[in-house]
Amino acid sequence: MHGEAYHHKAKKSLGQNFLTDQNICRRIVDAIAPGPTDTIIEIGPGQGALTGFIAQAHPARFSVIELDDGLADRLEGAYPDIEVIRADALRFPWESLNAGERCKIVGNLPYNVGSKLIWDIVSRVQTLDRAVFMVQHEVALRLTAEPGCKAYGGLTAWVRNFADTRYLFKVPPTVFRPQPKVDSAVVAFVPRPVGEWPRSPQALDRLIKMLFQKRRKQLSNILKPLWSQEIENWFASQGISPMARPETLSPQQFLELSALI
Numbered sequence: 001m002h003g004e005a006y007h008h009k010a011k012k013s014l015g016q017n018f019l020t021d022q023n024i025c026r027r028i029v030d031a032i033a034p035g036p037t038d039t040i041i042e043i044g045p046g047q048g049a050l051t052g053f054i055a056q057a058h059p060a061r062f063s064v065i066e067l068d069d070g071l072a073d074r075l076e077g078a079y080p081d082i083e084v085i086r087a088d089a090l091r092f093p094w095e096s097l098n099a100g101e102r103c104k105i106v107g108n109l110p111y112n113v114g115s116k117l118i119w120d121i122v123s124r125v126q127t128l129d130r131a132v133f134m135v136q137h138e139v140a141l142r143l144t145a146e147p148g149c150k151a152y153g154g155l156t157a158w159v160r161n162f163a164d165t166r167y168l169f170k171v172p173p174t175v176f177r178p179q180p181k182v183d184s185a186v187v188a189f190v191p192r193p194v195g196e197w198p199r200s201p202q203a204l205d206r207l208i209k210m211l212f213q214k215r216r217k218q219l220s221n222i223l224k225p226l227w228s229q230e231i232e233n234w235f236a237s238q239g240i241s242p243m244a245r246p247e248t249l250s251p252q253q254f255l256e257l258s259a260l261i
C-alpha cells in the first residue's frame with residue numbers, strides 16, 4: 001500500500017511525513033527483526049511504508065495504532081490480517097500489554113509526540129523485547145547522550161533507567177513526503193531487566209523534572225528545600241560536588257538520589 005496512489009493529503013497536525021525510500025524502510029524493519037513467533041506493534045503506520053515490510057515476515061500477531069481514520073480504513077482494506085487499532089497512541093493503555101506475550105514496538109513517530117510516547121512506552125511495557133523508533137534527530141541525540149553532554153537531559157535520565165539506547169542511523173528530510181524541516185534518526189531500545197527498574201518511578205519522575213527545569217543552577221541550590229545529612233553523605237560517597245549541575249549526574253545517580261528525597 002504505497003503513497004501517491006491514494007492522494008492522501010498529509011495532515012501537519014498529526015505529524016504526517018511519509019517515508020518514500022524503500023531502502024530506509026527496510027533498514028528500520030531489519031532493526032526490529034520481525035519473526036514468525038513475534039508480537040509486533042507499529043505506531044503511526046500511515047500509508048503503510050513500514051507495515052508492508054513487517055507483514056512480509058508474517059509475525060504471529062501484528063497490530064498497528066493509527067489516529068487518522070482515513071488511513072486506518074485504507075490499512076484495514078490493504079492488510080486484512082492486521083489488527084488496526086484506531087486510537088491516540090498517547091492515550092493507549094500501554095500497561096495492558098503486560099498481560100500478553102513479549103512484544104516488539106516500532107514506528108516512524110510523529111515529531112510532536114515522539115518524546116512523550118517513548119517516555120511512556122519504555123517505562124510501562126514490562127514485556128517489551130525491543131523497540132525501534134524514528135524520531136527527530138535532536139531527540140535521537142538526547143536519547144543516546146552521555147552525562148555532561150549538551151544533549152543530555154531529563155528524557156535521557158528517565159529512559160536510560162529502563163532501557164539501553166543505540167543510535168542507528170540518520171535520515172535526511174529528502175526521503176519523506178512532505179519533507180520535514182529537520183533531520184530524523186532511528187534509535188533502538190533494549191529494555192534493562194525489569195528487576196532493575198526504578199522501584200518508585202514517581203519519585204524519579206519528580207526529581208528529573210525538578211532538576212531539569214533549572215538545569216543551569218547548581219544541584220545544592222535546586223535541592224536546598226530538601227537538603228539533608230543523608231543527601232550530603234550521598235554526594236560525598238559519589239564524589240560529586242553539590243555545586244555541579246544536573247546534567248552531570250548519570251541515570252543511575254538520578255535513581256539513587258530520587259530514593260533519598
Ligand code: SAM
Nearest residue numbers: 014017018019044045046049067068088089108
Ligand atoms: N509510518 C508511516 C511512514 O513511515 O510513512 C507514517 C509516519 S508519520 C511520521 C506518523 C503517523 O502517525 C501518521 O500516520 C499519523 O497519522 C500517525 N499519528 C499521529 N499522531 C498519532 C497518535 N497520537 N496516535 C497514533 N497515530 C498517530
